[in-house]
Amino acid sequence: MAHGSTPHFHNTDGLRQIEVGSKEFMCVGALPPFDHPHIFLDMGKEDEVVCSYCSTHYVFNSKLDSGAANPPSAIFTAA
Template identity: 45%
Template sequence: MADYAYARFRNDNAVAEIRIGIKVFKCIGVSPPQDHPHIYLDMGDDDTIRCPYCATLFRFDPRLGPGEADPPDCLFIDELGE
């Protein structure tokens, strides 16, 4: 069964940092089918976290909403609903 409770982010363009408006999320690496395991990340009290699979640095930006990212195309929306 798919888990839709958390926003998912990807780094298809290998940017150095992705700013996001949420502290609890999933990193998928890059778009499927080359994605890594969809890993749950929680920044806790910190404002940054690095994905242990792909080394993408995520930075919390309170100016962004929970479903927003900078760059914007880093938010992963599963069009197939999987």
């Protein structure tokens, strides 16, 4: 699967909240094979969004680089 420049994040650890440095990204839920459909999330003018599949609460943090996350373990990279 090609990801291009759209960051992908996951919440395998079941975290209450994940800070991200991008307002547009993909949520994959948990790591495969337990992932949900990879959906595009766009915060728009807001600074937070909740994934409609896994209910992960993503919060924009302008201090993070684009594609970065806090914790860093929430970044999904295809094998």
